[in-house]
Structure formats: structure tokens, C-alpha cells
Amino acid sequence: MEGSSSIDQESTTSNTLSIAPATSSSTTLPATTMTKSPESLCRMGSGTSVIIDAENGVEAESRKLPSSRYKGVVPQPNGRWGAQIYEKHQRVWLGTFNDENEAARAYDVAAQRFRGHDAVTNFKPLRENQESDDVEIAFLKSHSKEEIVDMLRKHTYMYELEQSKKLYGFTKDGMLKRKDGLISMSSFFANNIDKVNNKEREQLFEKAVTPSDVGKLNRLVIPKQHAEKHFPLQNGNTSKGVLLNLEDLNGKVWRFRYSYWNSSQSYVLTKGWSRFVKEKNLKAGDIVSFQRSTSGDKQLYIDFKASNVADTSTVVATNQVQIPQVQMVRLFGVNICKVPTTVSNIVVIDNNNNMTSCNEGKRRMEMELLRFESCRKKQRVIIDAL
């Protein structure tokens, strides 16, 4: 897809158009609104519209949310925007976004992946043989719908796309033409063979999960001793936490928020943990284990064993299929081996053995994406409070 910034600029300024809180009575904007900057007006438009109750002059919240002018984009109650696409009578949720445009672009990506190049899109569709578009088309083809949706929801699509360009030896300006389909795959293979061979992992620790670890609390308590030994948090990060990326045996990367809860004086995996529990069908008593590769990248791994006190439900869990690490995919007309490449570790253990945000390559990128996100969220809050 084409995330050209020109699109951004062009449309963020015209956001107010769609809102027009239509009351037939005089819709004098509240004084507070009048003093707002154009920017904040714009944001307001994206959120709950505020109108004046003509009867008593009291500010009243209109429950009506502003429609988006973009296909596949729906307003969220908090002023953000959701993106969705339909397939087979079912909605596929593509995530929420601060920018209406961003949501629209997410829809476009999904549309191209789900419906092909001639899908109706909000912005310029991908065109074959258009230098840089080819790369993205190939990128879309080489990922499942689920993977693409996942990237969109995590807001990492653009980043993954850029990575794949590097991986395949492409540059933004299409340095490597595809021609006969013989792409310089050497870096691709080198990278991944490396990874496959890097099987030396050191066991860090294991934990038998408690009922509350797999319950509705959506968190895993990391025993303090292990947490402090293997996942030390820097002071600044204790409350906010950091993001940990752990790869499972299938090569799937799980991202968890890891932080310290003052209230319970414990280290916990929070966001992302419930998904893991759900997908792996973890039951109380099962063993989760954490490993780290001994090679330079210090990739973290997570695995689990169902407890042997197998009741019928845990048997299901042991059926977990290990998908082969390497699979064939067809890319640019050639069959190539594909191994999971989502190697993102936002956290790194520094020389002092402390866990900190890494600042190189993909890691930094994602970090910045996240920072950017949270920053913009804050902006919204402030603007809304005006």
C-alpha cells in the first residue's frame, strides 16, 4: 500500500467535514469549542460531537458518532477509528487507529490482500509493474490473510514491509529488478539458515502456572527470583513495563507486556498473555518455560508442557501441532523456503544485564512506532479535555 505522507497531510485538515452535528436549532458551538485550535476542532469532529441543548443552553453529548468518509472505516466512541473488512458474511477487524487515514490505509491493505489488486480502495491501489508496488504485492502474496491482519492490528505492517524489502535485497527505489524471478536470495537464506541453526538455547526457568495465571486476571506472575535474574527491569521501566517478544516452537512470536506491579510487588506478563493461554489451552499446573538463545541475538523463547496430571481437557493441549519451521512458499515465481521471520525483540539485555529498550534496526523501529502511538494517544486526551 501507499502510505505517502501527502495523503496524510491532504486529508487530516479536512476531517471536520463529516461531522456537522446536525441540529436544526441554532447550533452555536460552545465557547470552549470556539477557542479550540483548528487541530482540536478536527479531533473533536472525530470523536463524540458536542452540541448545545437549545432548551437550557446546557452542553449535551450527542450520542451520534461521526461517519468516516472512507470505506471500511468506522468511528470509535473515544474518537479513534476502527478499520474492518468483510469476508464471507463475516467482519474481520483490522484494528483501531488515531488517524482516520491510517485506518483507511489499513483497510486498503486488507482489501488488496483479500480481494486482489483490483479491489476498491480508499487511496491509490497497488499497480503491477510499478517498481515499488511489485514488492508490496509480493509481500502481500507471501503472507496469509491472518498475518496481514495481524500486522495491521499491531500497526507493524509498514515496518514489516520495509524489512522484507531489505531481506529480499530490494531497496525502496527497486534496485533489484525481478526480471527472471531470480532474486538475490542469498541474504534471505543466510539470515534464516542462521536462525534455524541457532538452536542453542539456554534454559532460563520454568514455572508451573497457577489457576490465576490461566484465569481471568490475564497475567502471568514471574517468580521474583527469576524475574530479577533473567528479566531485570530498569527503574524507569518498572511501572510502564517493556515489551517482550518470545518465540514459540512453531516460530510464532508472542509479544507480552512485562512490568512490575507495585500493588502486589510482583513481576508480571500482562498484555498478550491471555492470548497465549487461550491458544495453547494452558491449564493450571502446566509448565511454562523460558529460554534464551545463547548466540548474539539473545532471542527469547517460550514453551510449555501440559501437566501430566492429565484430565481430559489437558489432553487436548498436548495435541499441539508443531508446524515445521520451514515451509515452501512461492515468491516472484520461484519456490523458496520460508521460515518465520518475525524476529523482533524490543528488549535487550545490556552489559549491565539490565533490560532496556533496544535501539537498533527493527527493535528501535517498533519501539518508535509504539512511542509514537502512545504519544498520539496522549495528544488526543489533552485535546479532548480542552
Next chain:
DNA sequence: AATTGTGTTGAA
């Protein structure tokens, strides 16, 4: 408590 994203419905 705030936000996400699902359940549902009616219109296109």
C-alpha cells in the same frame, strides 16, 4: 476505568 472490537441489525 478506558478502550477495543463483537453482536446485531437494517440498508444498499
Next chain:
DNA sequence: TCAACACAATTG
């Protein structure tokens, strides 16, 4: 297919 709307489920 699609978006509007309400609100339950999830997250922080």
C-alpha cells in the same frame, strides 16, 4: 457487503 449502534470483553 457494509456501516451504525450498543455494549460485553479485554486491557492497562
